[in-house]
Amino acid sequence: MARFKTRGYVCCALMLLCALAIIIICMSVLLRKKCPDGTFSSVAVAADSGTCSRIGRDMLKKGGSAVDGAIAALLCTSVINPQSMGLGGGSIFTVMDSSGKVKIINSRETVPRNVRLDLLKTCPKSFQLIAGSKWIGVPGEIRGYEKAHELYGKLPWATLFQPTIKLAREGFPIPVIQGRYISYTESNTTKPLRELYTDKNGNLMKTGDIVKFEKLADTMEMIANLGAEAFYSGKIAEDLIRDIQEAGGILTVQDLASYKVTVTDAWVIPLGEYQMYIPPPPAGGVLLSFILNVMKGYNLDSTSLIGEQKTLVYHRLLEAFKFSNGLKKYIRDPGFSSEKMAKKFTEDSFAEHIRSLINSSKAHDPHYYNITPHLDNMGTTHISVLGEDGLAVSVTSTINNIFGSKVFSPSTGVILNNQLSDFCGREDSISPGQQPPSSMAPAVLKSKSKTLVIGSTGGGMITAGMASALINHLWFGKSLKDAIAAPIVYVRPENVVGFEQNFDENVIKDLVAMGHTHKAMARFYNVVNAVEKEDGCICAVSDARKLGEPAGY
Numbered sequence: 331m332a333r334f335k336t337r338g339y340v341c342c343a344l345m346l347l348c349a350l351a352i353i354i355i356c357m358s359v360l361l362r363k364k365c366p367d368g369t370f371s372s373v374a375v376a377a378d379s380g381t382c383s384r385i386g387r388d389m390l391k392k393g394g395s396a397v398d399g400a401i402a403a404l405l406c407t408s409v410i411n412p413q414s415m416g417l418g419g420g421s422i423f424t425v426m427d428s429s430g431k432v433k434i435i436n437s438r439e440t441v442p443r444n445v446r447l448d449l450l451k452t453c454p455k456s457f458q459l460i461a462g463s464k465w466i467g468v469p470g471e472i473r474g475y476e477k478a479h480e481l482y483g484k485l486p487w488a489t490l491f492q493p494t495i496k497l498a499r500e501g502f503p504i505p506v507i508q509g510r511y512i513s514y515t516e517s518n519t520t521k522p523l524r525e526l527y528t529d530k531n532g533n534l535m536k537t538g539d540i541v542k543f544e545k546l547a548d549t550m551e552m553i554a555n556l557g558a559e560a561f562y563s564g565k566i567a568e569d570l571i572r573d574i575q576e577a578g579g580i581l582t583v584q585d586l587a588s589y590k591v592t593v594t595d596a597w598v599i600p601l602g603e604y605q606m607y608i609p610p611p612p613a614g615g616v617l618l619s620f621i622l623n624v625m626k627g628y629n630l631d632s633t634s635l636i637g638e639q640k641t642l643v644y645h646r647l648l649e650a651f652k653f654s655n656g657l658k659k660y661i662r663d664p665g666f667s668s669e670k671m672a673k674k675f676t677e678d679s680f681a682e683h684i685r686s687l688i689n690s691s692k693a694h695d696p697h698y699y700n701i702t703p704h705l706d707n708m709g710t711t712h713i714s715v716l717g718e719d720g721l722a723v724s725v726t727s728t729i730n731n732i733f734g735s736k737v738f739s740p741s742t743g744v745i746l747n748n749q750l751s752d753f754c755g756r757e758d759s760i761s762p763g764q765q766p767p768s769s770m771a772p773a774v775l776k777s778k779s780k781t782l783v784i785g786s787t788g789g790g791m792i793t794a795g796m797a798s799a800l801i802n803h804l805w806f807g808k809s810l811k812d813a814i815a816a817p818i819v820y821v822r823p824e825n826v827v828g829f830e831q832n833f834d835e836n837v838i839k840d841l842v843a844m845g846h847t848h849k850a851m852a853r854f855y856n857v858v859n860a861v862e863k864e865d866g867c868i869c870a871v872s873d874a875r876k877l878g879e880p881a882g883y
């Protein structure tokens with residue numbers, strides 16, 4: 331009898347447990363479902379192409395971390411947008427772990443040992459695409475992935491490479507954006523880069539044609555199987571250096587062997603309810619935080635865009651941009667100059683001082699902003715990833731200008747950067763090991779209830795694109811998508827203002843009347859990719875300007 335009873339109890343208890351489990355499962359499914367259409371409940375990747383966002387997402391689906399997803403998406407981007415970034419470049423990662431701790435992994439290119447001492451004397455005086463092997467910096471890209479994977483990776487290293495090796499080897503139709511830039515391989519280019527895009531009838535390829543990157547696939551396969559070291563010593567390194575030297579470059583195998591990635595703490599900027607984490611110099615986070623700090627003091631909200639308020643807001647923003655152009659020359663590799671000055675630019679007291687110099691009814695002459703001539707650049711990619719465990723990755727990667735130096739290494743399939751041209755107008759002399767200054771500002775913003783992972787591409791337009799998206803979203807109350815889509819204003823190094831297509835014509839007229847010099851610009855290169863988590867739902871936006879598409883689940 332007693333045994334029966336016990337069995338009965340056990341049975342009952344089991345049934346209760348089962349029912350409870352079913353209720354919990356149902357509730358969690360229901361709770362998950364509450365995320366609105368177009369948002370995700372677990373993870374998201376925003377790269378500058380749908381193909382690479384999906385490859386990144388698939389890594390997370392396999393149990394990978396947000397860093398695994400970011401690396402796979404970067405590798406993918408090196409074939410989908412090879413004009414923007416690749417193994418021959420460098421990158422900066424901002425990574426927030428699930429406890430909220432933020433690290434910067436800096437694998438930006440460095441000055442090679444045998445650099446020509448008069449290199450900067452050969453800088454062009456006005457903006458142009460500077461091609462040529464003399465501008466090649468020592469590539470850090472793969473060392474950056476290695477470090478990020480070592481610190482935060484979950485999947486095996488080789489797994490991250492598989493989808494891209496397949497794409498590169500089997501080929502794929504040239505996407506619209508890559509196709510748009512193929513004509514850039516016609517001038518100031520080494521023969522091998524032209525050949526990469528020449529079909530068997532001798533014609534330059536175009537959008538929709540099948541392109542293969544077979545040598546790059548072989549190189550990636552070796553790195554996948556043997557580790558990052560395979561790029562920095564041994565056969566790949568020797569082949570790469572031989573090709574660079576044949577193109578007239580001065581990099582050596584010692585330069586590659588001695589390349590070191592750095593890991594540092596992020597700088598933290600209080601921004602209302604948020605803490606904004608940015609990479610320190612030589613990255614451009616300081617300029618972004620300076621502009622936001624200046625604008626923060628004007629207490630902007632959704633009413634700031636109504637009537638004459640709107641002109642005043644944009645006038646002040648242009649003034650902040652002009653002062654930030656004047657600060658650029660103080661953003662330097664901290665290993666070669668003091669960071670003190672740059673740190674000061676991120677402080678509220680400095681922003682307050684600059685606000686006191688901004689007259690709300692007129693613009694000033696260029697010397698007022700302490701601007702010295704510098705070159706601007708373009709290109710670059712940005713990827714924002716958020717994992718289920720809260721790991722957040724914001725990474726910007728570049729070979730600098732379109733197709734970098736336009737030197738292509740035929741035996742490794744690598745396109746080399748022209749990052750040393752970023753010193754032009756910013757430094758008088760350079761030293762081996764030094765990193766050029768950059769506008770790249772991969773950022774993570776964190777409040778009690780929200781995480782926002784954001785970054786942009788486009789040289790100087792990085793600062794303008796990110797500042798504009800953040801002001802629109804955080805203060806004007808626009809959705810993340812609308813905040814990124816809104817047309818931007820940009821101040822060129824010559825203190826001339828450009829407005830993106832569809833910018834409010836009346837505001838432009840008023841701004842010109844206030845003394846801003848307006849000149850139409852042919853192209854804007856700002857591309858902001860961002861991921862935001864709020865109340866358990868993730869909104870991801872890949873900028874429509876580069877026809878991007880995010881992915882997630």
Ligand SMILES: *[C@@H]1O[C@H](CO)[C@@H](O)[C@H](O)[C@H]1NC(C)=O
Nearest residue numbers: 454458459460461462517518
């Ligand atoms: C690029 O080529 C053009 C002619 O096609 C030439 O005038 C120009 O000087 C070249 N620029 C560089 C940086 O080599």
Ligand SMILES: *[C@@H]1O[C@H](CO)[C@@H](O)[C@H](O)[C@H]1NC(C)=O
Nearest residue numbers: 686687688689690691692693
């Ligand atoms: C701003 O500029 C106007 C017009 O030149 C001038 O009258 C005014 O005094 C200036 N304001 C400040 C605070 O300097």
